Amino acid sequence: MSIKLEHLNYIYSQGTAYEKQALRDVCLELRDGEFVGLIGHTGSGKSTLIQHLNGLVRATSGALYVDGKNIYDSSYNMKGLRAKVGLVFQYPEYQLFEVNVLKDVCFGPKNQGLTDEEAEERAKKALAQVGIDENCYEQSPFDLSGGQKRRAAIAGVLAMEPEVLVLDEPTAGLDPRGRLEILGLISRLHRERRITVVLVSHSMEDVAEYVERIIVMNKGSVMLDGTPKEVFAHDKELEQVGLAVPQVTYLMRGLSELGIPVRRDVTTVEEAREEIRRLLKRRETCGQAAEGQ
Amino acid sequence: MLRDITLGQYYPADSVIHKLDPRLKLIGTMVFLVSLFLSHDWIGYLAATVFLAGVIRASRVPFRYMLKGLKAIILILLITVVFNLFVVPGDVIWEFWVLRVTRQGLSQAGFMAVRLIYLIIGSSVMTLTTTPNDLTDGLERVLGPLRMVKVPVHEIAMIMSIALRFIPILLEETDKIMKAQTARGADFESGNLIQKAKSMVPLLVPLFISAFRRANDLALAMEARCYRGGAGRTKMKPLLYEKRDYAGYAVLAVYLAAMIAIRIMR
Amino acid sequence: MWNYARRDAKTWSSAITGLTLQNEDKSATMGMISARQQCRLYRKREQSMGIIQSSKLTFEYTKKDEEGNIEEVKRAVDGVDLDIHPGQFIAILGHNGSGKSTLAKHMNAILLPTEGTMWVGGKDTKAEEYLWEIRQTAGMVFQNPDNQIIASVVEEDVGFGPENLGVPTLEIWDRVEESLKAVDMLEYRRHSPNKLSGGQKQRVAIAGVVAMHPKCIVLDEPTAMLDPSGRHEVIRTVRALNEVEGVTVILITHYMEEVVWADRVFVMDDGKIVMQGTPREIFSQVETLKAYRLDVPQATLLAWELKHDGVDLPDGILTMDELKDELVKRICQ
Structure with a gap:
């Protein structure tokens, strides 16, 4: 499923003293099966942007096409769109409300009009995907641990079987292990279910590790859009808007500036390790060659 | 609003x-x-x-x-x-x-x-x-004599000023939970009165839980900052x-x- | 570099006080001193005593089922011994549920130990008469920035603590101004907290504690809910308080980058302190940390992996700059 945004503008509290333009002429295309990282400062408009993707917020002007159809047409099936584009909000565990985990996950599918059996089947599948054990199904969602709650809430959206999954800072407030679990889960979902994933994040390191494409938002407009390597090449511009490139990228740039021949577009620890090993090996062989002569 | x-x-x-x-x-x-x-x-x-x-x-x-x-x-x-x-x-x-x-x-x-x-x-x-803050302060002082008949005047004023601080936060939260449940296909608008009342459950349960959590956190924070009721307290803005x-x-x-x-x- | 030098000096001075104390202890056991001397000795010991100390501190909570029967007893903190000296910057690491927050709540007498003892500024937290003194000695900053700001105006919130302590009005104003200055939030004094960013809110919360003139500030995951720039603001503020004002800081976190500046790091797991040392000592044990569900900064991880590949690097590299210098040395030999 593809989503296309054309000249999208959003102004909130229009006509009052608190008027603010949250989105400014945003043009984007999200292609089928992509894994996209959406990055930006708090208040850069990224949260507003993702709420447009399933029609929760209506643009002040511009058009949003889902599979070629403008969702702002009066005949458009908005409820159908909400099932196609699953949106996981920040701290999603705060929306859990049912008496047990299974029922909570059933909430979405039931709203889609599925029967109890179908909903339950979907819920069980979703819970299995996020790695929540069967003996937790009958537990109150409030008795789960922090990381489990978060995964149960994500299952609540997955059970609607969306074609696009949008997650707003899914790792906020988790400890390192919890962060890894969630990121691993998302990356697995993308691989196995072939769904489009949009990951909103603050962490350059996380994004560099997992996504194929990065969109950088600043002051309501798209500032950069490309592969991680392309985007992180603009380190000066990123710094100007209070963002940074991954730490390893800084290291390699620093080495390169001292005249050491290393690649400057390294974005992950693994790549950096390869690069430094290669460099040291070459030095060694050169050194040996020099000694041999 | x-x-x-x-x-x-x-x-x-x-x-x-x-x-x-x-x-x-x-x-x-x-x-x-x-x-x-x-x-x-x-x-x-x-x-x-x-x-x-x-x-x-x-x-x-x-x-x-x-x-x-x-x-x-x-x-x-x-x-x-x-x-x-x-x-x-x-x-x-x-x-x-x-x-x-x-x-x-x-x-x-x-x-x-x-x-x-x-x-x-x-x-x-x-x-x-x-301003609501001044009003609360004024009320605390004007109603002060009622303390003699065991009316918890200071506490009432404190509750009012905390409510003033937290109402906007809870309103924002209501908006957020409403959006999150709408994203899961919840419908808060259509249906008859009973259906509407029922559709509020996914909104109200998380909201109450959140309000209680906040109240609990706040009570801890106040205690940690040596709050122990009105007795012995001085005022920054008497x-x-x-x-x-x-x-x-x-x-x-x-x-x-x-x-x-x-x-x-x- | 200046930071390192300073830190060394600090550890030295605490080491020296520890040494003298030991000597005097020895003479005391020999029973050769008068009562007066003993009294002086006692006072001196109290002065050099750690600001936060605990001995075999244990906290258990019981989960009861609907009939009120005890379902299970959980040890959140299990036999922890601490001795934190004035002026130190201490970091406590651990994954969620490792007991670090429960431990922190003991330092402010919000929780009382079920076994063992906790002393804050030399006072046993179980002694009720010292409760307010203890809470004033060790101020506490919590995780959620929204849920710890009480007033609707920044300066009134900072004044809340001093008001509770019964500080005279004029002095409250002085304290509010000086505290807001210390966290660099003076220009926002008349703002509503609702309009501030997460990092700014946390700085206001810190100012609210600073205004109570504590000797020690305990911060319980103050950055967990913030974005990177907010985290940076808070850590910078906390470091300045420690270095400039000499306030003892106990920072509880699971972000490894934040503990690089600490004098001493404790790692908690399952209610116990399982590792302790300088950041360098702790970060040189990457595998152990991973076993405790923690990770290390990218620089440390990369250095550790390179070392495994046979590159000759020192243990416990903390920053990318350090790693760069080391690599340059190796490459340009």
Whole structure:
């Protein structure tokens, strides 16, 4: 499923003293099966942007096409769109409300009009995907641990079987292990279910590790859009808007500036390790060659 | 809506009335309300009108803001007027079927309407010129003597000021949970009353849980900062009367005396 | 570099006080001193005593089922011994549920130990008469920035603590100004907290504690809910308080980058302190940390992996700059 945004503008509290333009002429295309990282400062408009993707917020002007159809047409099936584009909000565990985990996950599918059996089947599948054990199904969602709650809430959206999954800072407030679990889960979902994933994040390191494409938002407009390597090449511009490139990228740039021949577009620890090993090996062989002569 | 509640009805302006001590404004409002019930005829109401007009003028708040509060009581106002108009016995001036209007009824309906309108405008003047925080402080002090009869005045004031701080946060949260559940296909709008009430469960349960969590956190934070009730506490911004406040009290005393005199003499 | 030098000096001074104390202890056991001397000795010991100390501190909570029967007893903190000296910057690491927050709540007498003892400024937290003194000695900053700001105006919130302590009005104003200055939030004094960013809110919360003139500030995951710039603001503020004002800081976190500046790091797991040392000592044990569900900064991880590949690097590299210098040395030999 593809989503296309054309000249999208959003102004909130229009006509009052608190008027603010949250989105400014945003043009984007999200292609089928992509894994996209959406990055930006708090208040850069990224949260507003993702709420447009399933029609929760209506643009002040511009058009949003889902599979070629403008969702702002009066005949458009908005409820159908909400099932196609699953949106996981920040701290999603705060929306859990049912008496047990299974029922909570059933909430979405039931709203889609599925029967109890179908909903339950979907819920069980979703819970299995996020790695929540069967003996937790009958537990109150409030008795789960922090990381489990978060995964149960994500299952609540997955059970609607969306074609696009949008997650707003899914790792906020988790400890390192919890962060890894969630990121691993998302990356697995993308691989196995072939769904489009949009990951909103603050962490350059996380994004560099997992996504194929990065969109950088600043002051309501798209500032950069490309592969991680392309985007992180603009380190000066990123710094100007209070963002940074991954730490390893800084290291390699620093080495390169001292005249050491290393690649400057390294974005992950693994790549950096390869690069430094290669460099040291070459030095060694050169050194040996020099000694041999 | 969000802003309405956070700021109360406060209208920022640089006027004498704004600068007055909240205690004076609270007591003044009470005196004015009492004076309305003292008035029985047009001279009393004339005096009240002059006083109110003077205060409104001095407050520099546009008059239309004062009228806003009236919207809420239009129904009560109508009922009062109609009731008085048709029920009070006396000299009949108009009659139709079982309905009859008397002269006494007409004048009483008029006075009741004016009384109600002045009541609302009078209290609006106070809320429009005093920030919710000042109002809470003033209330704590004015109601202070009630402590003697075991009314937890400090606690009530503390609850009010915490509510003022947390209402916008909870409203924002309501909005967020509503959006999150809508994203899961929840429908808060359509259906009959029972369906609508049922659809509120996914909103209200998380909201209550969140409110309790916040209350718990806040209680911890307050305790950690040595909060132990009103005893032994000092104030960063104690209420202190200034010259203009004494002048205000003098004006108020003159007004009250005049109203009482009018009532007695006629 | 200046930081390192300073830190060394600090550890030295605490080491020296520890040494003298030991000597005097020895003479005391020999029973050769008068009562007066003993009294002086006692006072001196109290002065050099750690600001936060605990001995075999244990906290258990019981989960009860609906009939009120005890379902299970959980040890959140299990036999922890602490001795934190004035002026130190301490970091406590651990994954969620490792007991670090429960431990922190003991330092402010919000929780009382079920076994063992906790002393704050030399006072046993179980002694009720010292409760307020203890809470004033060790101020506490919590995780959620929204849920710890009480007033609707920044400066009034900072004044809340001093008001509770009964500080005279004029002095409250001085304290509010000086505290807001210390966290660099003076220009926001008349703002509503609702309009501030997460990092700014946390700085206001810190100012609220600083205004109570504590000797020690305990921060319980103050950055967990913030974005990177907010995290940076808070850590910078906390470091400045420690270095400039000499306030003892106990920072509880699971972000490894934040503990690089600490004098001493404790790692908690399952209610126990399982590792302790300087950041360098802790970060040189990457595998152990991973076993405790923690990760290390990218620089440390990369250095550790390179070392495994046979590159000759020192243990416990903390920053990318350090790693760069080391690599340059190796490459340009």
